[in-house]
Structure formats: structure tokens, C-alpha cells
Amino acid sequence: MEGGNQYKKGLWTEEEDKILIDYVKMHGKGQWNRVAKKTGLKRCGKSCRLRWMNYLSPSVKQGSFTEEEEDLIIRLHNLLGNRWSLIAGRVPGRTDNQVKNYWNTHLCKKLGIKKQSRRVGVSAPTKSRAVKVSEPIIDSSSSPSSGATNIINEVNEGTQKAVEASDTQEVVIDEDYVNSFWASDREFLELSSPSLLESLDGYSLDLVWNGL
DNA sequence: AAGCCCCGCAACCGCAGGGGA
């Protein structure tokens, strides 16, 4: 692994942040492994990248999630599963880490989802390019936001159709269902985020199907 | 006031994929 103990771990200090920001200003993003060499920062490349992508980048939106964002995430998660980067890419200003944390801490609880995900091809635990689909049981009685209520109903109904888990927990997504879900959601998505609609229109569902 | 517990979030880890040599 990178570095052994030559690199520092843990929370970043303001000073470290400043060094990293200065580096990006001068050299641009990328080549993260060279940051330590060029700046003397005792952080590995991965750590630098993560810090920039998730916190320091000006495109990252800080602060709590809005109800609109929340609804969008719920819908996208229903459609895409735990593909946080895809979801985050469609929620402006949010990172995959933010979305993932928000889902795991707030939405799972809020939607009453038992935190148990299903992995396709369970025999290969870390080969997780495969789609994971959350437990399709959502308790609509757990006082969701008003905007989320209908979504939860859709999710409950939809995941029944979209996800057929076999005894081996393999997941099959019903393409017809997704297409109908998708078609019915155009208006919502247009309202939520024009760029979202554009992105997803261009997003090949092959990624979903073939990932299985 | 002090100790304990729980929760949220930042960061780490392990792995896969892509591209260049």
C-alpha cells in the first residue's frame, strides 16, 4: 500500500488544506501522488484527491441537503442502486461521499429501510461494480417528508416489480418497470434538474443491465 | 459535573479500470 507510515492520516488541518488548494491552483487537479513531493505535504495521493473532491473543490456544495435533493436521491437510488457516483453526478454540487453518508445516516432511517443491501454475484464480495439494490422494504409510516411520501409509495411498489431477489440474492431488474418509471418521471426530473434529465437521457441503461 | 452512549461525517481501505510505456 501507499506509503506505510510516511504519510499522515486523520483529519486535515487548515494549513494542509491551504497547501492543497495552492497546489491545485498552480498545477490543476490530478497527479495527486505528486502533491507530497511538490509541496512537502505528508499526505498520500489518494488522501489529497479525496480531500479536494469531497471538501475543498469550489464546486462542492456545503450544508444540509434540501428536500428537493433528498427526493432526487431517493428516486435515483431506486433507479440506480448504490451507485453513489452516478447519483452524485446528478445532484448538483454534491459528492458521492456526501450522498452515500446522507443515504446511510438519514434516508435509510427516514424511509425505514433496513440497512441491508444486496450484492449481485455475492461470491465476489469486493467486485462491486455490480449493482447493489437496497432492501425493497420501506416503511411509509415513518413520517417522511411530504415530498417523499409519494416517492416511498412508488419505491415500495416499484421495487417489488423492479427487483426480484432469488434465494441466492441475485438481483434482476425489470427493464419494463424501469422504463415506465423513467417515463413517468420526466416531469419531475425536468423540474428538479434539467442537467439531470439530460445526463440520464444519455446514460446508457446498459450500465445497469450489463453490470449484473 | 462526569461518564457513557449514540450518531453523523470525514477519511481510509481495498479493489477495479483505463491509459501509457
Next chain:
DNA sequence: GTCCCCTGCGGTTGCGGGGCT
């Protein structure tokens, strides 16, 4: 074709703060 480096992804960990007893 293979190796190496870099980047990106998703799951997990662990620290810190706030609430509770």
C-alpha cells in the same frame, strides 16, 4: 500482451460532538 501508475468507486472505520443518565 504485460506491467505500472493513476484515478475512481463503494464499503467500512473511527473520531468527535451532542444527548442522555
